[in-house]
Amino acid sequence: xxxVSQTPKYLVTQMGxxxxxxxxxxxxxxxxxxxxxxxxxxxxIMFSYNNKELIINETVPNRFSPKSPDKAHLNLxxxxxxxxxxxxxxxxxxxxxxxxxxxxxxxxxxxxx
Amino acid sequence: xxxxxxxxxxLNIQEGKTATLTCNYTNYSPAYxxxxxxxxxxxxxxxxxxxxxxxxKRKERLKVTFDTTLKQSLFHITASQPADSATYLCAHPASGxxxxxxxxxxxxxIVHP
Numbered sequence: 001x002x003x004v005s006q007t008p009k010y011l012v013t014q015m016g017x018x019x020x021x022x023x024x025x026x027x028x029x030x031x032x033x034x035x036x037x038x039x040x041x042x043x044x045i046m047f048s049y050n051n052k053e054l055i056i057n058e059t060v061p062n063r064f065s066p067k068s069p070d071k072a073h074l075n076l077x078x079x080x081x082x083x084x085x086x087x088x089x090x091x092x093x094x095x096x097x098x099x100x101x102x103x104x105x106x107x108x109x110x111x112x113x
Numbered sequence: 114x115x116x117x118x119x120x121x122x123x124l125n126i127q128e129g130k131t132a133t134l135t136c137n138y139t140n141y142s143p144a145y146x147x148x149x150x151x152x153x154x155x156x157x158x159x160x161x162x163x164x165x166x167x168x169x170k171r172k173e174r175l176k177v178t179f180d181t182t183l184k185q186s187l188f189h190i191t192a193s194q195p196a197d198s199a200t201y202l203c204a205h206p207a208s209g210x211x212x213x214x215x216x217x218x219x220x221x222x223i224v225h226p
Contacts, residue, residue: 004156033214043157043202043216056213090156101147102214104156 003027004105006091012111013081021076021108023091031055031097032074034066035090037107043090049074050097081112116140119203119217126193127225134188134220136203143205146186148177151200151219160201161188193224 004025013019025032033056034046048056052068063079074091091105116139126132136146145164149157163170163179163186170177176189190197200219207213 041200041218043219045214048213058213092156101159101162102157103159107154107156 004091004093004103006089006105006108008108009106010109010111012113014113015081015083017081018077018079019081019110020078021089021091021110023074023076023105025072025091025093025103025105027093027095027103029093029095029103030071031094032068032071033092033094033102034074034076035092035104037088037090039087047074047076055097078110081110083112086110086112117203117205117215117217119201119220121218121220123221123223125223125225128194130193132190132193132197132222132224134201134203134222136186136188136217138184138186138205141205141207142181142184145205146177146179147204148175148186148188149202149204149216151202157202190222193222195224195226198222198224 007022031050033048035043036046037043045058046060047066049068051071065077068074088107088109090107092102094100094102118137145162147162148160150160151157161170161172161177163177165181174191178187200221202219203217204214207215
């Protein structure tokens, strides 16, 4: 069984469009994260939720809006997509709040044309 | 500002040798360091966590050291195998009590048969 899953795996879209990426974890963890990994391979945290509550919002443009309907799901909605949004987006979860090992999803490769 | 640095050049070694990867951090004393493995097209996978009061941690063929004086962590893979070829990421929680996970760029390890 997949611990952290993301859909879709690949997303190709045009500038200006709105898109969503979904994430689900079946590990029973309380904390979930969204990371962005750019072409230089830097993995940078964007958001963190603990028990459906936003804990970290790392200077991400307002066009990015996370939503956590329950503690097993953390979705990422992106408005008015820009070329610079092209990257791989990873969802992750952890048992401890902002500590301990993180379990990552397979990633969503977003390409904005 | 805090920095976490890993050698950006790939490390090439022969099968059977010990691979040693370096993670240096500056302007901060993290409570712990983590090491992850990332294969192409996949999310990072947690390997080991070492706390500031631990000098060394082992797991099978893996060994991590934490030198708070040198501000450095070394990651060793003994008896390396081609299957160990991957990118290895170092991570630590940011300072200020926020514990925002901060990742290094990673070092690519290539084990030649």
